[in-house]
Amino acid sequence: MKTTPLNATHRRLGAKMIDFGGWDMPVQYASLLEEHHAVRQRVGLFDVSHMGEIEIRGKEALRLVNFVTTNDAAVLQFGQAQYSGLLYEHGGFVDDILVHKVAFDHYFLCVNASNQDKDYLHIVAHNQFDATVENAGSRYAQLAVQGPRALDTLQKLTPVPLAPMRYYHFADSTVSGAAARIARTGYTGEDGFEIYIPPADAPRIWDEILAAGAVFGIKPCGLGARNTLRLEAAMALYDHEIHASITPWEANLGWIVEMNKGDFVGRDALARRRVGQKDNGPTRKIVGFEMAGRGIGRDGYEVCINGAGAGWVTSGGPSPTLNKNIGLCYLPCAHAEAGRAIQIMVRGQAVDAVTVPTPFYKRKR
Amino acid sequence: MDPENLRYTKEHEWVRVEGDIGTIGITFHAQKELGDIVYVDLPKSGAVVQAGKTIGSVESVKAVSDIYTPVSGEVVEVNGSLAESPEILNKDPYGTGWLVKIKLSEPGEAGKLLTAAEYQAYVGTESS
Numbered sequence: 001m002k003t004t005p006l007n008a009t010h011r012r013l014g015a016k017m018i019d020f021g022g023w024d025m026p027v028q029y030a031s032l033l034e035e036h037h038a039v040r041q042r043v044g045l046f047d048v049s050h051m052g053e054i055e056i057r058g059k060e061a062l063r064l065v066n067f068v069t070t071n072d073a074a075v076l077q078f079g080q081a082q083y084s085g086l087l088y089e090h091g092g093f094v095d096d097i098l099v100h101k102v103a104f105d106h107y108f109l110c111v112n113a114s115n116q117d118k119d120y121l122h123i124v125a126h127n128q129f130d131a132t133v134e135n136a137g138s139r140y141a142q143l144a145v146q147g148p149r150a151l152d153t154l155q156k157l158t159p160v161p162l163a164p165m166r167y168y169h170f171a172d173s174t175v176s177g178a179a180a181r182i183a184r185t186g187y188t189g190e191d192g193f194e195i196y197i198p199p200a201d202a203p204r205i206w207d208e209i210l211a212a213g214a215v216f217g218i219k220p221c222g223l224g225a226r227n228t229l230r231l232e233a234a235m236a237l238y239d240h241e242i243h244a245s246i247t248p249w250e251a252n253l254g255w256i257v258e259m260n261k262g263d264f265v266g267r268d269a270l271a272r273r274r275v276g277q278k279d280n281g282p283t284r285k286i287v288g289f290e291m292a293g294r295g296i297g298r299d300g301y302e303v304c305i306n307g308a309g310a311g312w313v314t315s316g317g318p319s320p321t322l323n324k325n326i327g328l329c330y331l332p333c334a335h336a337e338a339g340r341a342i343q344i345m346v347r348g349q350a351v352d353a354v355t356v357p358t359p360f361y362k363r364k365r
Numbered sequence: 366m367d368p369e370n371l372r373y374t375k376e377h378e379w380v381r382v383e384g385d386i387g388t389i390g391i392t393f394h395a396q397k398e399l400g401d402i403v404y405v406d407l408p409k410s411g412a413v414v415q416a417g418k419t420i421g422s423v424e425s426v427k428a429v430s431d432i433y434t435p436v437s438g439e440v441v442e443v444n445g446s447l448a449e450s451p452e453i454l455n456k457d458p459y460g461t462g463w464l465v466k467i468k469l470s471e472p473g474e475a476g477k478l479l480t481a482a483e484y485q486a487y488v489g490t491e492s493s
Contacts, residue, residue: 016398016400027400027427028400028427031400031401032400032401032425032426032427033401033426036426224400224426224427227427228426294404294406295404295406296403296404296424296429298429317426317427318403318404318426320426347422347429
């Protein structure tokens with residue numbers, strides 16, 4: 001199994017380890033619920049070094065990035081990041097990614113761990129430009145510092161002023177003296193930072209962040225809390241809300257598609273399959289739900305309307321912040337609006353639920 | 366850690382036999398593996414259950430785990446406090462976190478289950 005540079009650190013901290021797409025990762029330390037609340041109320045530290053990095057360099061780096069992604073990378077300023085999609089020709093997702101503009105001839109992509117090699121080969125296969133593609137995952141460790149006190153914690157360890165840094169912007173600086181790319185991004189619905197650092201420095205930086213955050217009540221957090229936090233924020237998870245058979249239109253991710261930027265992989269299919277295209281428009285859409293009856297709708301459970309199968313749960317579980325059982329599911333477009341009565345099949349029993357607007361949780365700014 | 370006076374299953378349930386009543390629950394190891402427990406689904410009083418069959422489920426934030434009854438009989442009491450406070454299962458799995466009491470129809474069954482020492486040996490091999 002693949003390990004991050006922090007594997008021994010997690011074991012020393014008593015983490016429960018799981019196989020996450022071939023990576024030996026901490027799912028929780030002492031308590032998933034306490035880790036979740038720490039991020040909502042204070043600050044949490046995640047090892048997300050399993051995430052992949054792909055570097056695109058060269059005179060036509062932008063042309064390649066814009067040809068393989070859905071969003072328009074041409075609008076990015078230096079030091080700005082963007083949420084985007086990689087699509088197949090048929091319009092389904094290869095992956096969802098973050099694109100960072102480092103220089104006019106250098107873009108830095110953060111991709112999902114288990115998709116890294118697939119993404120790399122996909123981009124290489126479409127590289128008809130004067131650009132190089134590097135599968136750079138092994139050159140970076142990644143930590144996420146998330147929560148209302150993330151800024152106060154990280155500021156102690158870096159000279160770059162963090163308060164003026166805008167959401168979805170980044171700076172190349174240092175953390176604890178080591179070279180670091182510091183981005184104001186995250187996957188929790190809270191303010192926070194994701195930092196890309198040399199693997200050899202990761203154990204020391206991890207310890208120094210925990211020490212810097214101790215006064216704020218920082219907790220090391222596992223992938224379990226990462227999942228409950230992102231679900232409350234209704235952020236997509238690959239292989240759940242999105243995968244090769246799902247288009248951005250269906251996944252409520254039309255906002256990361258710029259159809260007018262010129263040709264890109266998947267554009268023709270998206271044009272054919274967009275809303276309003278007779279016979280080919282989306283038939284299903286992602287929608288949030290809350291359980292009304294006793295029971296928890298979980299990933300893969302069937303969704304029924306008036307007793308007939310209508311869709312499936314993509315992610316579902318308890319919301320520690322809202323103290324409700326929530327989830328996301330695909331439903332026929334005609335039913336994909338808030339306030340509809342649906343039923344989730346929980347181990348053979350139909351349990352009442354109701355569709356609700358998303359995100360389930362939105363932080364106060 | 367696992368009380369000597371209980372019997373255990375490889376599915377991580379325990380049973381305490383007092384007269385013709387068997388009280389069942391899940392083990393310390395089971396609750397630790399599950400993590401924070403948020404929901405417990407139990408049979409109703411009067412349900413007739415058969416050893417080795419599913420009688421309900423325990424859910425943590427992350428996972429669902431079936432409960433298999435170690436003994437056969439009729440459910441005579443259900444731990445109602447778990448509906449409101451499922452976290453009791455994490456805090457006190459051998460005490461206030463019991464699940465159901467069963468009037469035993471096959472009183473010999475419990476004797477065939479694992480002893481505390483056998484269960485600990487089993488958990489040791491499973492986790493290594």
